[in-house]
Amino acid sequence: MTCIGAKGASAYRIDLNGPWSMAIDADGKGESRGWSAQVPASAEPVRVPGTWNIGKYADHEGIAWYYRHFAAPPASAGQRVELHFGATFYKARVWLNGLEAGAHEGGHTEWWIDATAHLRADNLIAVEIDNRPGLTSIPGYAMSLRRGGNVWYDWWHYGGIVRDVWLSVTGEALIRRQHVRSTLTGQSAAISDTIILENHGSAAVSARLRIELLPPDGSAPAQSAEQEVSIPPGETTAPLSLPLTPVKLWYIDLPNVYRVRASLLDKDGNVAQTIEDNYGFRRIEIRDRHLYLNGERVRLTGMARHEDSPWEGLAESPGTMLHDWREMKELQVTLTRPVHYPQHPFILDFADRNGILLIPEIPMWQFSEAQMSDPRVIALAKQMMTEMIESAWNHPAILGWSVCNESETNTPGGRAYFDLMYKLVKGLDPDRYVSYADNQIAGGADPKVNAASVADFVMMNEYFGTWSGPEEGLAASLERAGRDYPDKMFIISEFGAASLFAPDRRSGDALRQHIIESQMALFRQYDFISGALFWCYQDYKSHRNLRPGMTSGEVEMGLVDENRQRNPSYYVWKRESSPAVVDLRWTERPWQPPTGFAAKISRQHEHFIPSYTLRSYRAEWELRSADGTLIDQGASELPDIGPPHDVTGTWDAKGQRGLRLTFRLIRPTGYVAFQRTMAWWEGQSGGVTVEDMEKQGYEIPPR
DSSP states (O other): OEEGGGGOSOOEEEEOOEEEEEEEETTSOTTTTTTTTSOOTTOEEEEESOOSSSSTTTTOOSEEEEEEEEEOOOOOTTEEEEEEESOEESEEEEEETTEEEEEEEOSSSOEEEEOGGGOOSEEEEEEEEEOOOOSSSSSOOOGGGGGGTOOOOSSOOOOEEOSOEEEEEEESEEEEEEEEEEEEETTEEEEEEEEEEEEOSSSOEEEEEEEEEEOTTOOSOSEEEEEEEEEOSEEEEEEEEEEEEEOOBBOSSSBOOEEEEEEEEOTTSOEEEEEEEEEOBOOEEEETTEEEETTEEEBEEEEOOOSOOTTTTTSOOHHHHHHHHHHHHHTTOOEEOOOSSOOOHHHHHHHHHHTOEEOOBOOOBSOOHHHHHOHHHHHHHHHHHHHHHHHHTTOTTBOEEEEEESOOTTSHHHHHHHHHHHHHHHHHOTTSEEEEEESSGGGTOOTTTSGGGGSSSEEEEOOBTTTTBOTTHHHHHHHHHHHHSTTOOEEEEEOOOOGGGSSSHHHHHHHHHHHHHHHHHHHTTOTTEEEEEESOSBOEEESSSOOTTOSSEEEOOOSBOTTOOBOHHHHHHHHHTOSEEEEEEEOOOTTSOOOEEEEEEEEOOTTSSSBOOBOSOEEEEEEEETTOOEEEEEEEEOOOBSSOEEEEEEOOOTTOSEEEEEEEEEOTTSOEEEEEEEEEETTOOOOOOOOOOGGGTSOOOOO
């Protein structure tokens, strides 16, 4: 047995983002031309992450090649060097210095190859990427739609290296990942950590393992534990545990995020490798057809969002993700099935730290029974689910996992697929729920056959008022669904309206506004519905659901357009999803400037959607004159609401001819949960203004 101290220096990472070269392989003969070993003369400079489907190659469907030279890291005995790709869409093959080194299928999860044996002083990476769909790719041709003659999936096939690329340098023995679990007893938690170890040498390695729990405030570790380990060749696991310790719970508005650090130490106690993961202590339960977070019944709202924009496509930068998800938090998102495919690590971290529950999914979109029974599809689906879960399972934001969307789960083959995937997911992550997005229920699929009967909860897609039929049919559909699945909690996993059902974009958005208001009111009447998710945040590029005669373009279903310009429906959704009720009134003073205000703040009733306790909110107000000059302002920290709470403010506005009061409720995460602006002008007798002008961000009645 050897000791890890003989196996080289500490682990580190080398970033390979930035300048690369790319060449379009229009006829697919690049490999036969020797492109795997040398950069072709036609190659052009690009940046990675990136996609070729923006600019002059926007419509290229097929193969392209990416190239990058890099210097080998300093060599040492027992060193292992891996080449990692955050995601490549869709099929990828990799050559290092002319030798094929690995391949991967799937466009949204991380993968890597062992580069150690291929390295030279100067190295060339060549990556062949193919973005074409097929009958057995995921996403692939949507064969449940074959009668309509358009079997494209409903988002764009952005080819390229669409997420980060890096080298990792470790010893032959390394930590691959960890799976953290905990048991809550009141406000205290006992932690168990299963650390997955690999040894790529030929002999067992002696080392020490350490785990540390890092509190949300970044202070010194709250708890730590160590043990000696012997790591045999191959993959093995090692359990470590921490005793019961007081912790801060993870809530929607108080998302206390811990870090769990696992370290591999050499014989002298030096750290050879460290990994860290987000973790949160929370108790999520589904019981009596309701959703509970830390013992509190909650009803939540949110929306989907495609990883798509005209400037970056699928290869999103942190700036684009941050803009969109901050705006979604302003739109009161607390729950989402984020979209049809695994999410970027940045988004998972954002959801952890901003109180958004997620139900991630693999991109099995509109698959037929034949596809769902195909061994090739099943093997690929199992691979994708495993990659998604193993990379994301420690995130506190994840409520459960979804194994497909709008596929033929109302058939024996579709139900068999769900049963198989359910067992796989529970074997990987026994603590979370498993479901899928179902569009069969809206039409009355037989519950004796449909897989929703054996899911942990039901996700129901419905588009009454458009694809699902007349809007008057929704109430009957919900009544029937409640009877057909009498023990299931429901989440409305998609609803909304595409502008193609209206003469133009403006009237299409008017239809969306109507759908939001009328259907949210209806969802609230059904106690078994614990969440409602709108489709979707932004317009996105697709081959489907376009106006007649179009074969590509933007699907107009968003609260914002593809350039993030807000539609009027944006403000309707924001109002409908407010967790607070605020009765805001001037202090009465007929024909004179008001001398103050009174606000009564309540949470939405538990029968409303959304509904949850408002914890650690802050009320802020400011008073300005008619010309915008600040007259006065104030703020107060609020108790948990719960019970209604009163906030008042006073000022001296003598001589003012016009006033404007803005009142806000701020979440502890910094986002605005409620805002209203009232205006008073000389000659007004007083009282609250009620005209809805949310598009301008305030309420002013006509003079």
